[in-house]
Amino acid sequence: AFPDPTPQQIDFVEAVKQRKTFALNEANGHRSCTLVNMGLAALRLGRSLRFDPEKQLFLDDEGANRLIDQPMREGWTI
Numbered sequence: 500a501f502p503d504p505t506p507q508q509i510d511f512v513e514a515v516k517q518r519k520t521f522a523l524n525e526a527n528g529h530r531s532c533t534l535v536n537m538g539l540a541a542l543r544l545g546r547s548l549r550f551d552p553e554k555q556l557f558l559d560d561e562g563a564n565r566l567i568d569q570p571m572r573e574g575w576t577i
Contacts, residue, residue, distance in 0.1 A: 540566045 507522035508514040514521040533555075540563050541548045549558040557563035571577075 536567075 508517070508519045509522045511521055513519075533552075537548065537550055540557070543566065544563060548560060548563050550556070551558055556567070
């Protein structure tokens with residue numbers, strides 16, 4: 500049996516009124532996107548990868564790390 504998860508604020512307006520973190524916040528979004536992109540990198544390279552969540556880099560795999568920050572097409576900038 501798993502413990503019940505911590506209740507999350509799923510009503511954006513109420514989260515703002517109560518000054519609570521909204522369930523769909525930037526930290527959760529970043530983690531979700533990171534998991535998807537890690538899986539995509541493993542599929543593209545055809546191998547298992549190890550990831551350091553603190554450094555946000557793959558361990559001992561420069562090929563995988565090149566997929567993290569790919570050059571943008573001409574005309575696009577951040």
